[in-house]
Structures are given as structure tokens and as C-alpha cells.
Amino acid sequence: MALYFSTGSSLLFIAIIAFIPFPTEAAIKKYQFDVVVKNVSRLCHAKPIVTINGRFPGPTIYAREGDRVIINVTNYAQYNMSIHWHGLKQFRNGWADGPAYITQCPIKSGSSYSYDFNITGQRGTLWWHAHILWLRATVYGAIVIMPKEGVLYPFPQPHQEAELLLGEWWNEDVEAVENQGNMLGLPPNMSDAHTINGKPGPLFPCSDKHTYALEVEWGKTYLLRIINAALNDELFFTVAGHNMTVVEIDAVYCKPFTTDAILITPGQTTNVLLQANQAPGRYFIAARSFMDAPVPVDNKTATAILQYKGVPTTVLPLLPNLPAPNDTNFASKYLQKLKSLNTPQYPAKVPLTTDRHLFYTIGLGMNPCPNCLNGTKLTASLNNITFVMPKIGLLQAHYFNIKGVFRLDFPDKPMTAFNYTGAPLTANLGTSLGTRLTKLAYNSTVELVLQDTNLLTVESHPFHLHGYNFFVVGQGIGNFDPNIDPAKFNLVDPPERNTVGVPTGGWTAIRFRADNPGVWFMHCHLEVHTTWGLKMAFVVENGDGPDQTILPPPKDLPPC
Structure with a gap:
């Protein structure tokens, strides 16, 4: 497949080509993404931001286990750039990993670099993001790796899938915020909002049009691919009135269990099954910080809407019931439920002894x-x-x-x-x-x-x-x-x-x-x-x- 990434006040162009091991013409998909300068408005403020192909969040990369992916990045931004493909193991191939000054020098403005890697033994939800300065505040997107052709998920097959990227938004230039904190010798200012798929939701001022909505049909099952792309906040996530079944973490299948909320740290991904089995209506999807330490916390709640098909948008959404921001007990019990699937097909190869x-x-x-x-x-x-x-x-x-x-x-x-x-x-x-x-x-x-x-x-x-x-x-x-x-x-x-x-x-x-x-x-x-x-x-x-x-x-x- 071919993708073209860009950078917003700045441009960044990425071409992505994925090849099936024995490709046929039908198996090679091509996508065109134009390079644009992007002004983005959130919370009554408009500002230019660094984006990929003018999109915030950036486009999703779709591939299958066993695919080869080539991502050509051309940087038109005023900042040096590098992209990390978070969670991809990059066997013997750190040159494609992406952290600036660790596995590569950054891509200078006006220059290009091709990330070329194979997806070996992995399937599920991962993500990509900038790995230099604080640019991943706006430069990030999902990676969806499907199983090999003919291989089913080891859980009930969903009717539809959706990616939900949890992030943060600053009204100011995030690099200026970081530099100001460094000058003062203090932590930089906290973000002005949390976001779901780049949008803060209707609980924030001037954000009515900046609300992500997911339409569902009663009786169907949906796979939600949840990614915490926030810079500095662990998050609780819930869907009002609905339980979720956790089936995968960090692109590894896990023993399914049901919960009314999940905990997800920056960098982690979690896949859940959601059954649209409640009274048809509108329900808030919500994310809020978890912090059980005696330090300031950004407790602003981002919301999206789960919308049952046919229900008028004038119906008020049901409010969510999130754990308290310092609910250590919920966090501990949730983490204890996470276990590897550990089946013959997906074994847990734990080192029993250590060198x-x-x-x-x-x-x-x-x-x-x-x-x-x-x-x-x-x-x-x-x-x-x-x-x-x-x-x-x-x-x-x-x-x-x-x-x-x-x-x-x-x-x-x-x-x-x-x-x-x-x-x-x-x-x-x-x-x-x-x-x-x-x-x-x-x-x-x-x-x-x-x-x-x-x-x-x-x-x-x-x-x-x-x-x-x-x-x-x-x-x-x-x-x-x-x-x-x-x-x-x-x-x-x-x-x-x-x-x-x-x-x-x-x-x-x-x-x-x-x-x-x-x-x-x-x-x-x-x-x-x-x-x-x-x-x-x-x-x-x-x-x-x-x-x-x-x-x-x-x-x-x-x-x-």
C-alpha cells in the first residue's frame, strides 16, 4: 500500500508501500495522501501544527503479518524529524526503529529517508509517532496488523473495527511550552485538553464540532483498538452503560476478561470487544487521567459519542462512570487480570531461568x-x-x-x-x-x-x-x-x-x-x-x- 504523510505548519511526506510475500496485483494496495499545510482549531484556538499529510491524528497504516512495509519520509518541517514504529520488533534492523540519535540521526528539513521493514510474528494494534523533541504531541497514528490470510482472531469475530487514539492538546506551540519549562527549571505547563481521535469532545468550550462519534447497530459486536498517544498522562477509558471485553494488549492476545473501564499508559495499546446491546441511544466514550501520586494532575475528561444507528443526535448522551483519578485499587485489580493467552498457537515463552x-x-x-x-x-x-x-x-x-x-x-x-x-x-x-x-x-x-x-x-x-x-x-x-x-x-x-x-x-x-x-x-x-x-x-x-x-x-x- 502507498501512503503519503505530511507535516502541518510544516510538512512531512511519507509514502508507505506494503507487499504481501507472494504479491498478486489484487494484493498490493495503493493509497495517495497529499502533502498540505495544516491549521487546526481546538478549544477556540487555531494554530499551525506539525502533522502527517495534514491530518491530526495521522493516517492509519494497515498491513498483514508477514508483510514488508516501506515508508518514505520527506521532511518539509522546520524541525528535524524521526518516526518510531512503536512495538514493531525490527528484527536485526534497528535502522528502521526511528528514535533520533539512538538508531538514526534525524531527517533534516528538506531531506528524505525510507523506513524499510518486515512484520514478522506480530499481529494486532501498534502505533507510530515522532521520536524527537515533543513532536509526537501531534505526529502520531495507528498501525493495524491483520493476521495472515485465513487466520481468524482467537475471540468472537467483530462486525466492525475502529481505532481510538487518546491524546493531548496544547493551545500553544508544544515546543515553546517545553522550552519555557526548561528555562524555568520546572515541569512544562500541562496540556489544555485530552482528545479522542484528535477531538476533545463537548465538555470543552468551543468544541461542539470537535467531537468524534462512532455509529453502531444494535446487536452487533465491535472491536475497539485503543491507543494512548498522550505525552504525559496515564488514562482511564470507559464507554458509558457498556462493558468491554479485553482481548489484546500491545499487539499480543490475552485471556479475555470483562470490565467497565480500562487503564492504559502512554505507549500502550488495548483491544476490546464491545457489544451494542444496550437501549438504543447515545453514550459518552470518555478518557481521564489516572494519577495516585502527590503531584499536580490534568483531570480534564475527553469525550466521544457512541451513537446507535437511527437515534436522533438531539438525544443527550448518557454520562460515563469513570474511576476516580486516584483510584489505585481499581488500577491494581485491573492489572492483575491481564494474562497471556498461552495456547499452543499463541504460547507464552517466558524465560524460566535468567542469565x-x-x-x-x-x-x-x-x-x-x-x-x-x-x-x-x-x-x-x-x-x-x-x-x-x-x-x-x-x-x-x-x-x-x-x-x-x-x-x-x-x-x-x-x-x-x-x-x-x-x-x-x-x-x-x-x-x-x-x-x-x-x-x-x-x-x-x-x-x-x-x-x-x-x-x-x-x-x-x-x-x-x-x-x-x-x-x-x-x-x-x-x-x-x-x-x-x-x-x-x-x-x-x-x-x-x-x-x-x-x-x-x-x-x-x-x-x-x-x-x-x-x-x-x-x-x-x-x-x-x-x-x-x-x-x-x-x-x-x-x-x-x-x-x-x-x-x-x-x-x-x-x-x-
Whole structure:
């Protein structure tokens, strides 16, 4: 298929071509998307924004498991650009992963780059977004990977499907908002609205025409593909008057269960089945922040409308019943229900033993900043190391053995042990700055415990690992106890994900097999924390076989 992406006040052009392994003329679909300058109005404000093909959100990429996808990106924006295909494993092919200065240098204004990758062993809902600065505020869209021809979903087949992208909206230029926060040494201003498919809904001023509506027919079943594309907010999501059956998370089928609301962190996707079995009418679809930490929260509720066919639009929608913004109990019970399908066709290949045990503490802090208005700035770290972005791509430096770009001495555990969740709020251990990575042997099994800390404050952190899925084998509140907690791990059917939330004042344990050589980014998917340095990367060594080594870089790899 061919797609043309653009960028809004700025333009970005993307051509997408998907090929079936043995294509026939009927199997190759082509789409044309024109490059336009886009002015977008929300909440009584109109402003130019960076978009793809003038669309906000951008177009959905449709493919099948086994397809090859080529995405040519031409950047007409005033900003450098890179696109990340979130959740696609990119086997041996980090050149197509997209995070700026990690697997590539960004695409400069007026230049092009072709992302060329195969979709291997994956099907479900993923998404794409800008991976530089805060540009993913408006540069994002869905990826829908259908099963191979003739393969059915392992749940009742829906009559129709819809993508619901949850996002945020700033009335100002989001880059200016970020820069102002950096100058003050404070968090940037919160967004002015949450959105569903780019629209805030009728609960906001001047937004009556900016409401997404999904029409359904009574008695039919619908598959909703829900994506949290918000920059900084975990979200509760519900459909008034209806239950939902969760059937997939992060493009991995899970054991179905029914719920009246879901919790979804930035970066995650969730597929649910919804039966249109209530009294024909109009019902609010709603999303609102979840935050159980003592920090300011954006509790504005975005709404869309579930509209039964034939019901007049003058009928008032039924109001939703969302969990309270700090409902930790609901969040915990919901997460406990998530389990891998673990069938012969879709097994959960959990590493039962591990070669490498890693323990990373998540810390917030305040460092001196002579150039900041307050004389200090907020920072974030893993194992008290604040990551410094390099000037050239880390994968390029690794592949070509360019010295002096990064160090391979990221510690397996924090240099200073302390009472991680019991430290006083004002504690500040200080951080060291560095571009420090961890080397993993090819095909080794890894257990990583991510531990929240009470440095400045406790807070939930959604972590995303590029290039891999992992199994969430355990979670808990308080300090992880290596002598007690591993005995409680789920090694049978734990949820398999690419993004996981570390609970407020708690820990999360994940396991994965390092069988994808390259340089792979891991970072908090709260953009404000990533900006402050809450990130690192793994260098996974090549294996011995020819199909266990990094592919050579493409000829059009962007230069720095």
C-alpha cells in the first residue's frame, strides 16, 4: 500500500508501500495522501501544527503479518524529524526503529529517508509517532496488523473495527511550552485538553464540532483498538452503560476478561470487544487521567459519542462512570487480570531461568542550573545516571565502531542502596551525567526489576523497551525483596507487552530473551521524564549465525 504523510505548519511526506510475500496485483494496495499545510482549531484556538499529510491524528497504516512495509519520509518541517514504529520488533534492523540519535540521526528539513521493514510474528494494534523533541504531541497514528490470510482472531469475530487514539492538546506551540519549562527549571505547563481521535469532545468550550462519534447497530459486536498517544498522562477509558471485553494488549492476545473501564499508559495499546446491546441511544466514550501520586494532575475528561444507528443526535448522551483519578485499587485489580493467552498457537515463552539480573532505580531530583530562572532544574535518572543524548546515532557508532560516543559501563544495580520508597521527599542523591549503555550477550535471558523511588516524590512510570516484547512477571508496592518476591512471579501466563507501568512507590519485574542484535532504547514514556534523562539503551551483541547479526545500514541513512 502507498501512503503519503505530511507535516502541518510544516510538512512531512511519507509514502508507505506494503507487499504481501507472494504479491498478486489484487494484493498490493495503493493509497495517495497529499502533502498540505495544516491549521487546526481546538478549544477556540487555531494554530499551525506539525502533522502527517495534514491530518491530526495521522493516517492509519494497515498491513498483514508477514508483510514488508516501506515508508518514505520527506521532511518539509522546520524541525528535524524521526518516526518510531512503536512495538514493531525490527528484527536485526534497528535502522528502521526511528528514535533520533539512538538508531538514526534525524531527517533534516528538506531531506528524505525510507523506513524499510518486515512484520514478522506480530499481529494486532501498534502505533507510530515522532521520536524527537515533543513532536509526537501531534505526529502520531495507528498501525493495524491483520493476521495472515485465513487466520481468524482467537475471540468472537467483530462486525466492525475502529481505532481510538487518546491524546493531548496544547493551545500553544508544544515546543515553546517545553522550552519555557526548561528555562524555568520546572515541569512544562500541562496540556489544555485530552482528545479522542484528535477531538476533545463537548465538555470543552468551543468544541461542539470537535467531537468524534462512532455509529453502531444494535446487536452487533465491535472491536475497539485503543491507543494512548498522550505525552504525559496515564488514562482511564470507559464507554458509558457498556462493558468491554479485553482481548489484546500491545499487539499480543490475552485471556479475555470483562470490565467497565480500562487503564492504559502512554505507549500502550488495548483491544476490546464491545457489544451494542444496550437501549438504543447515545453514550459518552470518555478518557481521564489516572494519577495516585502527590503531584499536580490534568483531570480534564475527553469525550466521544457512541451513537446507535437511527437515534436522533438531539438525544443527550448518557454520562460515563469513570474511576476516580486516584483510584489505585481499581488500577491494581485491573492489572492483575491481564494474562497471556498461552495456547499452543499463541504460547507464552517466558524465560524460566535468567542469565542476567538487572535492578534499576527510577529517581527524580533537582540539580543546580545557573542558566535557569530558579537556579535549579528538575532531572531524572536510572541508577542515578541521567542519560545524555549523543550527537550521532548510537547504532551507527556501534556498527562502525566509532569511539568516544558512548560507554558500556551502565551499572547493573544502583551504586548507592537506600530505602527506595521510604526516603524523605526532599532527598536528592545527585546524579551523574553520561551516555552509558549496557551490553547483553546474544540470546541471553534477562530479568530487569524497575524500582520507583521517593526521591522528590513517588510516581508511576510507563517504560517502553524498543526492539522487544517482554513478560511482566511481577509487580508490587514498596521495595522489591529479592529473597521473597521472585517466589510470587507468574512464569506461566504473565502479560506480554512492549510498555509497562511501574506502580507509584512500587516495582515491576520483566523478563525477555536478548535475541535481537542491535542498539535498543529503553525509556519512560512520560515525555517530560524522558526529556529530563529517564532513559538508557542496551547493546545486544551479534550471534554466531548469519541470521543473528545486524543488517547493514541502508544507503539513505540520514547523516548527522
